Amino acid sequence: MSTVDESTPPELATQSVPEARMSGKQRLALVLLLTAGFTLAVDFSILNVTLPTIGADVGFTLENLQWIATAFALCAAGFTLLFGRVADLFGRRRLFLTGMALLGIASLVGGISTSPAMLLTARVAQGLATAAVTPAALSLLTTSFPEGKLREKALGLNGALMAAGFTTGAILGGVLTDLLSWRWAFFINVPVALAVLVLAPMVLSESRPAERPKLDVPGAITVTLGLLAVVFGLTRAGEKSWTDTTALGSLVAGIVLLGIFWVVEQKVAAPLVPVxxxxxxxxxxxxxxxxxxxxxxxxxxxxxxxxxxxxxxxxxxxxxxxxxxxxxxxxxxxxxxxxxxxxxxxxxxxxxxxxxxxxxxxxxxxxxxxxxxxxxxxxxxxxxxxxxxxxxxxxxxxxxxxxxxxxxxxxxxxxxxxxxxxxxxxxxxxxxxxxxxxxxxxxxxxxxxxxxxxxxxxxxxxxxxxxxxxxxxxxxxxxxx
Missing domain, CATH: 1.20.1250.20 (MFS general substrate transporter like domains)
Known part of the structure; x- marks a missing residue:
């Protein structure tokens, strides 16, 4: 059944009925959030076909080349649950803007990188930016549109553009490398991030609780380390084999840490993820x-x-x-x-x-x-x-x-x-x-x-x-x- 939360502003509550239409401000907010989501989706795949070229230019050995992708994936997956909850507690718009600023800076650094360490630092920062922006943008979207047809339409467009972004990234990476340079796979994010940073304060409203509970630090540490270990283990298994001792050890450690997280969440007063x-x-x-x-x-x-x-x-x-x-x-x-x-x-x-x-x-x-x-x-x-x-x-x-x-x-x-x-x-x-x-x-x-x-x-x-x-x-x- 479609419901409207009691915290929904009166002017938005009417939008759960079929006749409701998006306001001008809602349309601008939707375009802004979709643009950010599409850009992040492109980042997942844009470097895949350019890795050999990047490795030759920056100085990666063949066996370390996969870390250009792995460093990004580890942070993007490992920190997303933590940042999603941080958005609830400290402000979704604040985290969204911080993440977009980090994305712009990291992309600029990645584009001018001249060493493996510099490029990997940029990829880690891009991954952290993705982990912050993606749940913050989604929660800004869902809180802007109450449950019902408008939210479903917004989520449909978001899903379409995110999925299209993965495909576009694979194509765009090859085109940019052939016509310009692999560095433009990074530089292309900078003007997008700047535009979002300028427009977001005008169309996105801040939202956070009046009384901020304490952050569940033990839960945050265990779930983040657990997810990092699981993602690393899966990535390692894909690169080496499922019998690789490092991959298996990482997967076991991740499962243990996630088990500890589950126990912690049942005992703390303000859990990161209520059981x-x-x-x-x-x-x-x-x-x-x-x-x-x-x-x-x-x-x-x-x-x-x-x-x-x-x-x-x-x-x-x-x-x-x-x-x-x-x-x-x-x-x-x-x-x-x-x-x-x-x-x-x-x-x-x-x-x-x-x-x-x-x-x-x-x-x-x-x-x-x-x-x-x-x-x-x-x-x-x-x-x-x-x-x-x-x-x-x-x-x-x-x-x-x-x-x-x-x-x-x-x-x-x-x-x-x-x-x-x-x-x-x-x-x-x-x-x-x-x-x-x-x-x-x-x-x-x-x-x-x-x-x-x-x-x-x-x-x-x-x-x-x-x-x-x-x-x-x-x-x-x-x-x-």
């Missing part, structure tokens, strides 16, 4: 759906990149451009998702999204060793992109519904954490499956890579079906779950 919230079906199963949505789609892009480059012989830029159709699908999915949710509810939207995504993904097991199969790939990724965004928007609506405004930073922090960890988990899991198959067939060649990719696609399809089944059974019923 009662985590036990709510829409929070727990909503974030589970988001986790699998990002695991399946981001890992599928990785698998198809292997197919395009290793089996069909595409260049990195050609492979990136091949995902433009997927990007279009995600945008359309984000636009139609609110209409689907309005008709069947977020729970059914998630289930429908995963089922259609499963069918589209399964069709990719038919891919062959010549470029005539590109038509199937383009159609399947387009349909899968639409379906994936319907599931993602359904997850975002579900995971932010039923909580008061003062806890929206926590809700969006959890949702962002699910997103970041899902992005991190998918590639090493599917890479391990594909690699094991290639190895069992005697080594890498176009045929064995195709077999490895196909095997992983079967697993990817199964994950979509599992997600649909579990959400259908365990997520509470109701039009707005």
């Amino acid at each position: 009662a919230i985590l036990r709510r079906a829409n929070i727990g199963w909503g974030n589970f759906a988001g986790l699998l949505a990002f695991i399946t789609e981001t890992s599928l892009v990785f698998l198809l990149t292997l197919y395009l480059q290793k089996t069909l012989g595409f260049s990195p830029l050609e492979a990136g451009l091949s995902f433009a159709v997927l990007g279009a699908g995600t945008v359309i999915g984000g636009i139609v998702a609110p209409k689907v949710i309005g008709r069947v509810g977020p729970k059914s939207a998630i289930v429908i999204g995963f089922l259609i995504q499963a069918v589209a993904t399964l069709s990719l097991v038919l891919l062959g060793q010549d470029s005539s199969w590109m038509a199937l790939l383009l159609v399947a990724t387009f349909v899968g992109g639409v379906a994936n965004l319907i599931a993602i928007v359904g997850f975002m609506v579900t995971a932010t519904t039923g909580l008061p405004n003062e806890e929206q930073g926590l809700a969006t922090g959890l949702a962002t954490m699910s997103q970041q960890v899902g992005i991190t988990m998918g590639i090493p899991i599917m890479s391990a499956i594909a690699t094991a198959r290639v190895t069992s067939l005697g080594g890498e060649n176009p045929s064995t890579v195709l077999s490895g990719v196909t095997t992983a696609i079967w697993v990817n399809t199964a994950l979509c079906l599992v997600a649909a089944a579990l959400v259908a059974v365990f997520l509470r019923r109701g039009k707005r779950a």
Whole structure:
């Protein structure tokens, strides 16, 4: 059922009815927040195709090249839950502006970097900026639009642009490197950050509690270190193997720390994440759906990149451009998702999204060793992109519904954490499956890579079906779950 929190200003309360329209200030705020979110999404993938060039220019050895991506991913995923709660306690607009300022400075430093240490410092700062801005921007968005059609529309547009940002980054990185320099992959953030910093104070209102509770320091330390350890372990496993002792040790340490965090949260007076919230079906199963949505789609892009480059012989830029159709699908999915949710509810939207995504993904097991199969790939990724965004928007609506405004930073922090960890988990899991198959067939060649990719696609399809089944059974019923 659609509800309006008692803290919602009277002038916004009327917007939960179908006839409500966005005010001019709300439209400006939405454009500003979407621009920031799109920019951060681009940052996740913009350097992927340029890593060899960056390494040669700045002085990275081959074995250390992955740290350009890993340093960013560790901070972006590890600190997001903490910063989401900090936004609730100390001010969402304040944290949003601080994060954007840090993004601008870090991007400038990254663009002028002349040494590995300088570049890695910039990437760490970009990751911290992402961890601060993403949940702050999402909570500013959800508190600007009460539960109902306007919030669903805003979250749909946000999901569409964020998903499109990942695809755009892969394309833009290759284009900028070919036409200008890899440094412009950093410099492009600077004017965006400056524009947001100038406009944000005019259109975004500050929100924080009248009485600020103490920050749960033990909880903050254990959850942040736990997430850092898990993300590092997953990344290490993807780079080395799932039998690597460092990867396994890091994963075990992360699980232990997250277990300690759970115990701490049940004992402190003002927990970072109240356990009662985590036990709510829409929070727990909503974030589970988001986790699998990002695991399946981001890992599928990785698998198809292997197919395009290793089996069909595409260049990195050609492979990136091949995902433009997927990007279009995600945008359309984000636009139609609110209409689907309005008709069947977020729970059914998630289930429908995963089922259609499963069918589209399964069709990719038919891919062959010549470029005539590109038509199937383009159609399947387009349909899968639409379906994936319907599931993602359904997850975002579900995971932010039923909580008061003062806890929206926590809700969006959890949702962002699910997103970041899902992005991190998918590639090493599917890479391990594909690699094991290639190895069992005697080594890498176009045929064995195709077999490895196909095997992983079967697993990817199964994950979509599992997600649909579990959400259908365990997520509470109701039009707005």
